[in-house]
Amino acid sequence: MHVHIVGNGSSGSGCWLSIKGWHWPLSVLMVREFGLPISALKGDLDRLYVERLLEMVRSSSLGAVVILAQDLVHDDAGRPLRDVGLFHVPNQYILDLARKHPEFLPAVSIHPARLDALEELEKCLAGGAVMMKCLPNCQNINCNDRRFTRFWERMAEAGLPLLAHTGGEHTLPVLRPDYAHPEILRLPLECGVTVIAAHSATKSGLFDPEYFHVFAEMTRRFPNLYGDNSAFNVPMRGRHTRKCLQEPLASRMLHGSDFPVPVHGHWSWLRGFLSWPEFRRWEKHPNILERDYQLKRAMGFPPESFTRVWSLLRQPQPAAR
Numbered sequence: 001m002h003v004h005i006v007g008n009g010s011s012g013s014g015c016w017l018s019i020k021g022w023h024w025p026l027s028v029l030m031v032r033e034f035g036l037p038i039s040a041l042k043g044d045l046d047r048l049y050v051e052r053l054l055e056m057v058r059s060s061s062l063g064a065v066v067i068l069a070q071d072l073v074h075d076d077a078g079r080p081l082r083d084v085g086l087f088h089v090p091n092q093y094i095l096d097l098a099r100k101h102p103e104f105l106p107a108v109s110i111h112p113a114r115l116d117a118l119e120e121l122e123k124c125l126a127g128g129a130v131m132m133k134c135l136p137n138c139q140n141i142n143c144n145d146r147r148f149t150r151f152w153e154r155m156a157e158a159g160l161p162l163l164a165h166t167g168g169e170h171t172l173p174v175l176r177p178d179y180a181h182p183e184i185l186r187l188p189l190e191c192g193v194t195v196i197a198a199h200s201a202t203k204s205g206l207f208d209p210e211y212f213h214v215f216a217e218m219t220r221r222f223p224n225l226y227g228d229n230s231a232f233n234v235p236m237r238g239r240h241t242r243k244c245l246q247e248p249l250a251s252r253m254l255h256g257s258d259f260p261v262p263v264h265g266h267w268s269w270l271r272g273f274l275s276w277p278e279f280r281r282w283e284k285h286p287n288i289l290e291r292d293y294q295l296k297r298a299m300g301f302p303p304e305s306f307t308r309v310w311s312l313l314r315q316p317q318p319a320a321r
């Protein structure tokens with residue numbers, strides 16, 4: 001779960017990428033990690049990205065991956081702010097990709113303040129969406145805004161889970177740092193939506209506030225709250241691995257990738273979550289989806305953490321897929 005699609009619109013997908021300033025070196029790093037030439041960013045990125053990702057899924061231990069759309073940033077009145085985000089991936093593109101490739105399961109992205117939010121939700125449900133993804137702090141979504149109650153209720157009724165970013169973020173521009181707090185997810189949880197706190201609210205940068213304990217406390221209050229271990233193999237996020245492997249949290253943990261964010265086992269090894277032979281064995285594996293999977297297995301994440309998401313995803317009728 002939690003695999004990003006990126007594109008520049010070269011195939012008519014409607015995707016765009018707007019890499020400015022310090023995001024350039026980061027993007028170059030990600031493209032390299034991915035095994036694509038830097039020129040791909042300005043070339044046929046749509047096709048190259050999807051082909052490479054399919055190759056990686058097919059040659060990995062994973063059966064399928066949940067791929068993510070990325071809605072535009074909107075203001076509180078529901079107007080799109082086109083110049084603010086770093087990238088955009090339309091829902092239709094994700095739904096079409098999933099229809100073509102059984103390796104892909106489509107997670108759409110809808111800003112609930114959009115004037116057509118409910119209409120778009122219905123369209124995505126009819127198109128076979130299995131999940132909804134949003135980043136409250138980057139997309140300016142106050143999930144607790146009472147105006148969104150109907151939207152969350154419809155998601156709950158349709159069995160569409162919400163994957164929401166929690167904790168700091170340093171890959172994308174952040175509009176509302178205060179929305180990184182897991183309490184931002186209270187209203188959808190109260191409406192009965194299955195919510196997955198991406199990164200389990202761990203901090204990303206050294207100076208980010210730490211919300212992991214808030215997330216852990218909330219799992220006691222809300223049986224419909226889960227967390228993913230996406231990007232636990234970057235420097236900061238994996239610090240709480242030990243707690244994630246123990247009950248009561250262990251049965252709420254889901255494997256998340258955050259692909260194409262780079263994956264390295266150094267920090268897990270330094271923290272003693274990974275043995276030296278396991279680290280050496282997987283660190284250089286060329287397929288980063290497989291590397292992440294094997295490192296997480298070696299860190300002690302049980303097989304159920306990789307399959308649990310299947311019971312949470314919306315299972316659309318075959319006609320919609």
Ligand SMILES: [Zn+2]
Binds near residue numbers: 002258
């Ligand atoms: Zn992500």
